[in-house]
Amino acid sequence: MxxxxxxxxxxxxxxxxxxxxxxxxxxxxxxxxxxxxxxxxxxxxxxxxxxxxxxxxxxxxxxxxxxxxxxxxxxxxxxxxxxxxxxxxxxxxxxxxxRAALRWVDYSSPRQLSKLSVAETVASPEPQADLDRLGALLTARGWRVQSQAGRLAARKGVAGRVGPLLVHAGLVVLLVGSAWGALGGQRVERFLAPGHELELLDRRGEGQLTLVLEQFGIDRDPAGRPEQFRSRLLLKNPAQADAPAQEQRAEISVNHPLRHQGMTIYQADWALAAITLQLGKSPLLELPLQSFPQFGNQIWGLVLPTRPDGSDPVLLSVTNEAGPVEIYASDARLLGRLVPGGVPLEVNGLPLRVASILPASGLLLKRDPGVPLVYAGFAIALVGCGLSLVATRQLWAIAETDRQRLHVGGLCNRNLTAFASELPLLLGSLHAPQQG
Incomplete structure (x- = not known):
């Protein structure tokens, strides 16, 4: 080699x-x-x-x-x-x-049959007649039989030989789909506040889809812990040469994604996007919130000056859209708490009121072109596994007329013990109609 x-x-x-x-x-x-x-x-x-x-x-x-x-x-x-x-x-x-399983093998001498895994020789007054009855019995039981002068070959369950090949083919298709998805897939993760939109572009830089978050809500348990997140979306497809612009409304939640034109939109997370404040008699001000992971998990806030020259800043900290908003001085002293929509609190001589807190929906958009191949690969592999359980059986019989004997031998790739025990029963059933 x-x-x-x-x-x-x-x-x-x-x-x-x-x-x-x-x-x-x-x-x-x-x-x-x-x-x-x-x-x-x-x-x-x-x-x-x-x-x-x-x-x-x-x-x-x-x-x-x-x-x-x-x-x-x-x-x-x-x-x-x-x-x-x-x-x-x-x-x-x-x-x-x-290919070997599909090819018919012809054994022409009793000595060849005696070397097979299962072999038996029985006395027969009419070997050729018993050979014909054996062929008819095997055909009735679903065997494929090929007869020649004084001998026959039969097989059953050849489809089982296709199983391993299908398993390998299914795995290869699955691997190709996985690689294609990893190389050609798209993944976008964004936090989107209600009323805001996200425009997706194709590879040519043209508008492919506009995603608008119309409403976002959080279901909480009695203890205030989030149980479910829900987003109501408006999907806008731009006009194409062969199709007008289209709009579709849908709601997604955790474990209930939306599939749209080959893209899957998941409800992945949530955050707090902005806080609406009123300073004294000022108009309502919507200010963005930022995450403070150094203070703990899911803590948002902003640093707000309380003087016109930007001095005496305070930290507003909040953990959920219902509040309360905690106010800390620069020396980490807690100055007070505010409830969204509640009464104002005087901070460093400045009345401060929280009107509302705007939550944001964490959306995960994934496009995986390899998914059909992955599913097809799994299906092919499963069919192959099922076919691999089918036992492939082969049987040969030779009628020795001059010595009044019938020689039978066989092979089986699975559960050979059961096949060996069935062969005497098969030969015994040749004369069952005559005995009845």
């Missing part, structure tokens, strides 16, 4: 494919454990002080491409290696096995 043949034999080794499957499964588990597609600051903030596994910090996460694992170079290389291994294994092993 030349060097190329040895490499092909190594790549197509079933043991290598199993190892690659395990590695891909472990890598996929890492992608589940580590948040994906976040900013580099996010990983430094999350893992610099508390390293992942005790030693992998933010720089290590980014260097190993664990922040975008499913589209990383090494993960795609693993998928390609596994796909090549499965294709070579199918070409070198499964396809020849299928």
């Amino acid at each position: 030349n060097a190329l043949g040895r490499v092909a034999a190594w790549i197509s080794d079933l043991r290598l494919a199993i190892v690659l499957l395990l590695v891909v499964a472990i890598a996929s588990g890492l992608g589940t454990a580590i948040p994906q597609q976040e900013s580099s600051e996010f990983y430094h903030r999350l893992y610099d002080e508390t390293p992942w596994l005790g030693f992998v910090r933010g720089d290590g996460i980014l260097t190993l491409q664990l922040d975008h694992l499913y589209s990383s170079d090494w993960f795609l290389a693993l998928l390609g290696w596994l796909g090549l291994s499965l294709m070579l294994c199918s070409w070198r092993r499964q396809w020849p096995a299928l």
